[in-house]
Amino acid sequence: MARCYCRWCRVLFCVCSPCICLILLFLYASIMVCIDMKKMTLHSIQSDHYVTSGSFKNKNYISLPKTFWKLHEDAFWNQLQVAIDRHFNPILNPQNTKTRLENTDFYDYLLRLSFSEVTDLESMRKKLDQLPRQLQDFVSNMKRRNYPLIIQPANSTCGAGAADEQEPPLLLLAIKTTELNFKKRHAIRQTWGQAGWVSKKKKNGNVRQEVGGYVRRVFLMGKENPEDLGVDVSKLLEIEGQHYGDIVQWDFSDTFFNLTLKDVLFWSWYLRSCSQIRFVFKGDDDVFVNTPNLITYLHEQLGMPHAEQTMNEFMVGNVIGAASPIRLYHSKYFVPDSLFKGLYPMYAGGGGVVYSGRLVKRLHDISRRVHLFPIDDVFVGMCMSRLNAAPIHHPAFLTFDFTQKEAMDPCAYHKILLVHKRSPTQLIALWDNMSKTKNQCWNVSLRVSDNETTTAKTTKMKLNEYNRK
Ligand SMILES: *[C@@H]1O[C@H](CO)[C@@H](O)[C@H](O)[C@H]1NC(C)=O
Ligand SMILES: *[C@@H]1O[C@H](CO)[C@@H](O)[C@H](O)[C@H]1NC(C)=O
Numbered sequence: 001m002a003r004c005y006c007r008w009c010r011v012l013f014c015v016c017s018p019c020i021c022l023i024l025l026f027l028y029a030s031i032m033v034c035i036d037m038k039k040m041t042l043h044s045i046q047s048d049h050y051v052t053s054g055s056f057k058n059k060n061y062i063s064l065p066k067t068f069w070k071l072h073e074d075a076f077w078n079q080l081q082v083a084i085d086r087h088f089n090p091i092l093n094p095q096n097t098k099t100r101l102e103n104t105d106f107y108d109y110l111l112r113l114s115f116s117e118v119t120d121l122e123s124m125r126k127k128l129d130q131l132p133r134q135l136q137d138f139v140s141n142m143k144r145r146n147y148p149l150i151i152q153p154a155n156s157t158c159g160a161g162a163a164d165e166q167e168p169p170l171l172l173l174a175i176k177t178t179e180l181n182f183k184k185r186h187a188i189r190q191t192w193g194q195a196g197w198v199s200k201k202k203k204n205g206n207v208r209q210e211v212g213g214y215v216r217r218v219f220l221m222g223k224e225n226p227e228d229l230g231v232d233v234s235k236l237l238e239i240e241g242q243h244y245g246d247i248v249q250w251d252f253s254d255t256f257f258n259l260t261l262k263d264v265l266f267w268s269w270y271l272r273s274c275s276q277i278r279f280v281f282k283g284d285d286d287v288f289v290n291t292p293n294l295i296t297y298l299h300e301q302l303g304m305p306h307a308e309q310t311m312n313e314f315m316v317g318n319v320i321g322a323a324s325p326i327r328l329y330h331s332k333y334f335v336p337d338s339l340f341k342g343l344y345p346m347y348a349g350g351g352g353v354v355y356s357g358r359l360v361k362r363l364h365d366i367s368r369r370v371h372l373f374p375i376d377d378v379f380v381g382m383c384m385s386r387l388n389a390a391p392i393h394h395p396a397f398l399t400f401d402f403t404q405k406e407a408m409d410p411c412a413y414h415k416i417l418l419v420h421k422r423s424p425t426q427l428i429a430l431w432d433n434m435s436k437t438k439n440q441c442w443n444v445s446l447r448v449s450d451n452e453t454t455t456a457k458t459t460k461m462k463l464n465e466y467n468r469k
């Protein structure tokens with residue numbers, strides 16, 4: 001009996017001890033990996049977390065296409081990005097993660113290197129050759145993002161503003177425009193884009209209180225091809241720039257798929273000239289912005305608990321979550337699956353977005369690790385998700401105009417922060433009307449909920465409709 005028991009013990013010992021050893025080894029390895037990850041995160045500059053592609057910050061939104069296990073997606077952009085991500089993986093390449101971010105050449109080198117790491121480049125080329133001309137153009141220029149400045153405000157001041165600012169400016173209006181939109185720029189300068197002190201009366205208990213801040217303004221543009229244009233407007237723009245001090249122009253051709261360059265180049269310019277400004281509005285030149293409301297809203301944000309912390313990743317706008325690329329060949333937003341596969345990250349789209357100055361630095365740094373994407377809003381979303389930050393949705397950013405019922409309200413424009421698609425003539429009339437209804441509407445509050453027409457599903461439908469136009 002005892003002998004039998006002893007034999008069993010030995011068998012058990014023989015079977016179990018390797019298992020136990022393996023388990024211990026596994027535990028040891030896991031702990032070491034965790035410690036290493038933690039160390040990397042602490043070391044990494046600007047406290048940017050390393051976010052693996054495919055990770056989720058919370059379950060409510062999809063931050064990045066799930067490509068972690070499918071390393072060889074046969075879409076060009078995905079392949080390029082996987083290569084870059086591998087170079088910055090803190091476990092595979094810890095030395096890259098530690099390299100100083102100031103070393104621009106190093107980042108450019110890695111971006112270029114990733115092109116040679118695309119598998120079966122030939123078959124990829126063939127697929128890309130079938131794309132529309134503009135997309136081919138985009139692909140063949142996507143390695144380059146340093147274009148020289150042609151025009152910028154004198155003495156590297158941060159755009160047009162009041163000469164005698166008593167405190168650091170609160171808001172920079174950075175408006176994307178093109179060379180020939182003289183009229184749009186002029187209307188904006190006279191209306192919502194006025195630089196200087198902007199304020200609004202606000203109810204505080206029983207008294208009216210004035211809330212305000214200094215605003216600066218700058219227009220961002222590329223170049224029109226003089227041959228297509230038939231005339232050379234560069235002298236005119238130079239004069240406009242000298243006169244208003246609000247033009248920043250770079251030497252790249254101003255096409256739809258080059259808009260992402262405006263963001264990337266604007267961030268660098270901002271960091272050189274504007275870093276004392278707390279917030280940036282970045283938007284199109286065909287929108288209406290209620291600047292006084294925006295100022296009040298931003299003051300409220302600064303007064304919130306933990307504002308110091310939230311300002312590291314503050315971005316607000318009309319947020320679109322988990323949109324898929326548009327595969328309609330004739331759409332302006334067409335992105336074929338040979339270029340990109342997966343869902344878009346959450347992004348703020350539609351005319352304009354506001355973010356904190358502190359976020360600019362982080363976006364700028366992380367954008368060097370993300371390949372240019374043809375759609376600017378999506379690119380910014382990709383950078384955000386790599387910072388593990390989510391833009392905030394606010395219903396007062398209207399992409400698709402008022403509903404009929406809302407449009408009847410005389411105070412409609414006093415309840416919003418932004419509305420898309422207004423012509424220069426409309427802007428002037430609107431501004432005029434706003435000052436007439438100012439007393440009547442001074443106490444209305446911002447639009448708080450999306451009505452049923454802008455729920456996710458209809459937004460998507462409308463977006464598709466809009467893109468087909
Ligand atoms: C720029 O600097 C020059 C010389 O220092 C000065 O004369 C000029 O007034 C400045 N311009 C602005 C807009 O500050
Ligand atoms: C972007 O600008 C560059 C420089 O002017 C130009 O060569 C390229 O064709 C442009 N890309 C697109 C997609 O238009």
